Amino acid sequence: xxxxxxxxxxxxxxxxxxxxxxxxxxxxxxxxxxxxxxxxxxxxxxxxxxxxxxxxxxxxxxxxxxxxxxxxxxxxxxxxxxxxxxxxxxxxxxxxxxxxxxxxxxxxxxxxxxxxxxxxxxxxxxxxxxxxxxxxxxxxxxxxxxxxxxxxxxxxxxxxxxxxxxxxxxxxxxxxxxxxxxxxxxxxxxxxxxxxxxxxxxxxxxxxxxxxxxxxxxxxxxxxxxxxxxxxxxxxxxxxxxxxxxxxxxxxxxxxxxxxxxxxxxxxxxxxxxxxxxxxxxxxxxxxxxxxxxxxxxxxxxxxxxxxxxxxxxxxxxxxxxxxxxxxxxxxxxxxxxxxxxxxxxxxxxxxxxxxxxxxxxxxxxxxxxxxxxxxxxxxxxxxxxx
Amino acid sequence: xxxxxxxxxxxxxxxxxxxxxxxxxxxxxxxxxxxxxxxxxxxxxxxxxxxxxxxxxxxxxxxxxxxxxxxxxxxxxxxxxxxxxxxxxxxxxxxxxxxxxxxxxxxxxxxxxxxxxxxxxxxxxxxxxxxxxxxxxxxxxxxxxxxxxxxxxxxxxxxxxxxxxxxxxxxxxxxxxxxxxxxxxxxxxxxxxxxxxxxxxxxxxxxxxxxxxxxxxxxxxxxxxxxxxxxxxxxxxxxxxxxxxxxxxxxxxxxxxxxxxxxxxxxxxxxxxxxxxxxxxxxxxxxxxxxxxxxxxxxxxxxxxxxxxxxxxxxxxxxxxxxxxxxxxxxxxxxxxxxxxxxxxxxxxxxxxxxxxxxxxxxxxxxxxxxxxxxxxxxxxxxxxxxxxxxxxxxx
Numbered sequence: 001x002x003x004x005x006x007x008x009x010x011x012x013x014x015x016x017x018x019x020x021x022x023x024x025x026x027x028x029x030x031x032x033x034x035x036x037x038x039x040x041x042x043x044x045x046x047x048x049x050x051x052x053x054x055x056x057x058x059x060x061x062x063x064x065x066x067x068x069x070x071x072x073x074x075x076x077x078x079x080x081x082x083x084x085x086x087x088x089x090x091x092x093x094x095x096x097x098x099x100x101x102x103x104x105x106x107x108x109x110x111x112x113x114x115x116x117x118x119x120x121x122x123x124x125x126x127x128x129x130x131x132x133x134x135x136x137x138x139x140x141x142x143x144x145x146x147x148x149x150x151x152x153x154x155x156x157x158x159x160x161x162x163x164x165x166x167x168x169x170x171x172x173x174x175x176x177x178x179x180x181x182x183x184x185x186x187x188x189x190x191x192x193x194x195x196x197x198x199x200x201x202x203x204x205x206x207x208x209x210x211x212x213x214x215x216x217x218x219x220x221x222x223x224x225x226x227x228x229x230x231x232x233x234x235x236x237x238x239x240x241x242x243x244x245x246x247x248x249x250x251x252x253x254x255x256x257x258x259x260x261x262x263x264x265x266x267x268x269x270x271x272x273x274x275x276x277x278x279x280x281x282x283x284x285x286x287x288x289x290x291x292x293x294x295x296x297x298x299x300x301x302x303x304x305x306x307x308x309x310x311x312x313x314x315x316x317x318x319x320x321x322x323x324x325x326x327x328x329x330x331x332x333x334x335x336x337x338x339x340x341x342x343x344x345x346x347x348x349x350x351x352x353x354x355x356x357x358x359x360x361x362x363x364x365x366x367x368x369x370x371x372x373x374x375x376x377x378x379x380x381x382x383x384x385x386x387x
Numbered sequence: 388x389x390x391x392x393x394x395x396x397x398x399x400x401x402x403x404x405x406x407x408x409x410x411x412x413x414x415x416x417x418x419x420x421x422x423x424x425x426x427x428x429x430x431x432x433x434x435x436x437x438x439x440x441x442x443x444x445x446x447x448x449x450x451x452x453x454x455x456x457x458x459x460x461x462x463x464x465x466x467x468x469x470x471x472x473x474x475x476x477x478x479x480x481x482x483x484x485x486x487x488x489x490x491x492x493x494x495x496x497x498x499x500x501x502x503x504x505x506x507x508x509x510x511x512x513x514x515x516x517x518x519x520x521x522x523x524x525x526x527x528x529x530x531x532x533x534x535x536x537x538x539x540x541x542x543x544x545x546x547x548x549x550x551x552x553x554x555x556x557x558x559x560x561x562x563x564x565x566x567x568x569x570x571x572x573x574x575x576x577x578x579x580x581x582x583x584x585x586x587x588x589x590x591x592x593x594x595x596x597x598x599x600x601x602x603x604x605x606x607x608x609x610x611x612x613x614x615x616x617x618x619x620x621x622x623x624x625x626x627x628x629x630x631x632x633x634x635x636x637x638x639x640x641x642x643x644x645x646x647x648x649x650x651x652x653x654x655x656x657x658x659x660x661x662x663x664x665x666x667x668x669x670x671x672x673x674x675x676x677x678x679x680x681x682x683x684x685x686x687x688x689x690x691x692x693x694x695x696x697x698x699x700x701x702x703x704x705x706x707x708x709x710x711x712x713x714x715x716x717x718x719x720x721x722x723x724x725x726x727x728x729x730x731x732x733x734x735x736x737x738x739x740x741x742x743x744x745x746x747x748x749x750x751x752x753x754x755x756x757x758x759x760x761x762x763x764x765x766x767x768x769x770x771x772x773x774x775x776x777x778x779x780x781x782x783x
């Protein structure tokens with residue numbers, strides 16, 4: 001690499017760590033500001049001797065770390081609480097504890113990445129690799145076994161002879177002048193060449209686009225992603241209101257869907273009649289569905305004694321005379337429509353299953369509230385085989 | 388007064404320190420005994436909080452000593468004795484635990500046969516939570532700590548005369564054993580004394596939670612004592628910022644560790660939201676306890692985290708003193724927060740009482756007195772430890 005005539009600085013080499021510390025101390029005392037020390041390994045106490053301040057990179061990390069925290073919290077708030085609120089796991093839209101792991105990860109990610117790129121770009125000036133000390137005898141020596149000190153020529157009190165004398169007094173093994181390297185120009189980064197590349201790129205892509213799409217009317221193959229049907233939640237130009245999803249036609253219902261006429265009425269004047277006979281199959285189905293959907297609150301025997309007792313408004317027992325006297329349709333109405341704290345189960349349980357559950361409740365009521373007369377009756381029917 | 392080549396002069400702590408210790412201890416003890424006569428149940432709860440703090444301080448400090456031996460650390464050698472002094476609490480635990488055994492029925496619901504009889508959950512835990520096993524188990528734990536305390540510190544003190552490397556080697560082996568045993572015993576202590584107050588509740592991470600607080604407590608006590616002793620000239624004057632920095636970093640790291648563990652415990656229970664698990668947090672999120680919980684999050688995590696974040700903060704003596712006292716206080720508050728809401732299990736609601744203040748006074752007096760006795764009996768620096776000079780030369 002060629003060198004210009006412009007002086008960068010004067011270097012001195014020492015052969016032991018004690019003399020480099022002594023030299024550094026003297027240079028600081030003489031009042032030089034623009035100087036540096038190069039050693040093959042970190043010399044303890046050198047930072048203090050040079051009066052170096054703590055690196056500013058910590059603030060860089062802190063700033064970007066906190067930016068990451070703020071950004072990701074706002075992002076999750078916006079997506080999950082404002083723009084598209086979804087209930088996930090029964091938690092509130094802004095479920096802070098669930099956001100914290102993501103916040104933590106993003107904070108660390110942004111802090112780490114920004115520290116790395118911040119160091120490389122802002123502190124090391126990385127794209128530029130033409131520091132005058134590169135590729136010199138001095139740099140080779142201090143990378144192996146010598147301790148070097150360089151005073152730069154643009155220091156306020158720099159004087160060639162004075163610096164040389166100082167180094168000689170300090171016992172430097174060798175003193176060397178370092179000149180700025182010649183400016184390197186790379187043809188690849190030449191403005192004309194880059195312009196040429198841009199023009200070629202625009203011309204080729206433009207020509208291709210117009211030839212294929214406009215003149216030959218060929219659409220790039222899109223793997224059947226584009227079809228004429230309307231996707232859920234997508235826009236459609238076919239309808240005037242631009243909504244792809246449509247309401248059902250007025251006066252119709254979907255196939256297999258039975259409309260419940262008393263929906264939303266607290267105390268209807270009339271009820272449906274149970275169309276499902278209390279067969280063995282129906283009662284078994286009812287038992288399964290009862291244990292799945294009803295028992296968590298009502299208890300396994302519909303007496304309101306469940307494991308949630310005391311932690312949730314307790315449901316009343318279904319063995320009261322009032323509940324026994326309910327018509328089937330009344331219970332069907334409660335399951336379908338909900339009542340007091342109980343929500344509607346219309347989405348979870350099909351109408352047939354609802355009627356089966358009612359059949360099962362009837363069985364429970366009979367079994368649990370049996371009287372002496374009932375037992376007598378059973379004994380009679382089984383001709384005395386039951387005790 | 389011994390004087391050796393490394394410039395250490397043995398000095399005892401001033402008379403004023405001793406007097407303060409006596410005054411605090413006497414006030415605390417008298418008021419504490421009165422408290423037991425006024426309301427034994429309430430007093431037992433307060434006493435338990437202070438007892439758990441002393442367990443943290445004693446067993447945690449011995450853990451730090453063992454950690455230094457095991458890791459071969461040199462930077463902490465010049466003030467390892469300070470941790471050894473704090474671990475001198477351990478033998479007294481055997482006496483201090485006795486009042487708790489007399490009031491087990493007031494603190495722990497599972498000790499009452501009437502309660503256990505009708506409760507399938509408690510019946511299933513009966514094999515572990517029964518009084519004889521509980522007492523024997525906790526006595527064994529304390530005795531194990533005492534054995535390790537006497538052997539490890541004994542060898543360390545013997546080295547002050549002989550300076551033999553073989554003593555260090557033996558301590559390294561003992562430390563390896565102690566660290567394993569410590570992690571198991573501190574978990575059991577936390578579960579027995581604090582988690583079982585609400586016997587229906589369980590958390591598998593609870594032992595780690597108490598462990599993190601324990602180490603933090605021992606570190607904060609060590610840091611505070613080192614900064615004060617160095618300022619008053621009881622330690623080597625040439626301890627550097629790098630020593631302070633290491634202590635500050637460890638406190639910072641364990642603060643982050645505590646936050647991590649505390650949040651791990653909370654988030655899983657919060658997300659699962661199962662009745663038998665969430666109750667513990669609901670007790671601490673109802674009424675006035677919500678403010679205590681929020682204070683705990685801010686005071687135990689955010690304040691030390693940001694207070695110790697920067698490099699200058701970790702080397703600043705003033706900041707370290709404040710933060711270590713702050714961490715000790717918040718550790719006490721953390722224990723209080725874990726123990727006190729469990730009182731509602733016994734059927735009486737929690738309310739603040741003057742008794743909560745007397746036991747900490749006795750605790751501070753007791754530790755001060757113990758520290759003073761230790762400084763009279765032993766060197767405050769391990770004068771002939773082979774690692775001492777390297778520890779003094781330590782720089783980052």
